[in-house]
Amino acid sequence: MEITSAELGLAARVTNLCKNYGSATTSVAALDDVSIGIGRGQFTAIMGPSGSGKSTLMHIMAGLDEASSGRVWLGETEITGLGDSELTVLRRRRIGFIFQSFNLVPTLDVRGNITLPFALDGRRPDAAEKDWIDQLTDSLGLGDRLMHRPHELSGGQQQRVAIARALATRPELVFADEPTGNLDSRSGREVLTLLKAASTGYGQSIAMVTHDPIAASFADRILFLADGRVVEDRERSTAEEISGIMLGMEQRA
């Protein structure tokens, strides 16, 4: 019998994942036999130099891209080979996304953006969900900004809206790709503190891709990728330790 993700306490996992780009002659192996699990309730950082396959891994785990080989689970659901409509529902109900470029809908105000996942599901948030959204917007300092459009907000505020949207449906797993990449260090730290709080506060599982050692130091666990392979797997570390590991990886390369 197969081991289930729940028995392992995992929010998501991949086994023997490979991803090749290009044709047979000019093939690039973006991922090369990657097997990892993302702990439930954990804040996991995925680090590595540029081109090491971090984004590719995240896209495959989120069902946005297909692997060349290997298997992918979200919770108990194997998503390898699921069709577009199943993956769409999965993204809507069980996954949250935060991106470097915020990715808010410009024509909707803050409230509209935050409740968009519910609207896409063809329903309104129920009472409990409304409470949760109010709580989120308050703790993210967006309470007095609900009627504003994204372009009226600072980068840090826009990213907080994106976080509220990602957390609003209480998804099983939130994927964040370089969430602090477009922010100054102060707003970046705020965003990281909020993600950390979501993870410790109510056990939100988060997988964050970054190449910033300070961002990674907020995580409970750090995976290091290099050339499409997992080369290190660390518990919580300081920014200095993480920088050291990154430096070592670059020197070996």
Add this chain to the structure above:
Amino acid sequence: MSGSETARATGHAGRGASLLVAALASAFGVVLLETTSVLATVVSGNDLSQLSAVRSALSIVAFLFITIAVYVSAIVTTNTVATVIAGRTRTIALMRLIGSSAGDQRRAVALDGLKVGLAGAVLGAVVGILLSFVGVRIAFGTALIPDLGYHLLEPLLALPVVIVVLSTWCAAWVGSRRVLAVSPMQAVGAAEERSLEESTRRPVRTVFSIVLMATGVLFLAGGVWVGQVTEYGVLLGLVGGCSRSPALCWGRTW
């Protein structure tokens, strides 16, 4: 899925051309039927037994011209919708990423087309009826036509309106198939660059099509004018119009 939410999210920009051609086609259709009706009344004079025969003959001609107008208008709408989608690709991709299905996104675009078609057709019909009233008043005033008690408000006028609404809706549906090609991955990149198509496809075609539409209208007016002199003139004008308009339409790459 709440359509209004998606419509709001994807924005309403770029419907102008569709609205305009729908209104033009509808106004054109209405004026044409009114002209037919007036001509039939004039031709048959006070002989009521002849009226319906003359009318149906003229109506067939009128509907052939309306078909051409609707055809051109539908092509403009299909292209406009495709262009609008190209401009909204990022937002559509983002909606797909967050969990909207391709079908929902497509339906939202098509629904928008239906609304535009409805608004344009009704607007055009109102303008067409007003023009006809003014036209008959002037023709009557200058003694071009006798006072025969013309009927300018008839149920038949609803027909071009309905045809324009349906054709605009259909055209929007056909144009909206491009939505299906948008992948959620197009929203994940940090880059905001526009695709070649997005940056090149815009106004030229729309303007060109509107010019075509206007040509069609002129053709028609000419045909009707000649038809007043000899009944075969109408047919000649029709043949010219029929062969020329589609030829011009197909000359466009789409």
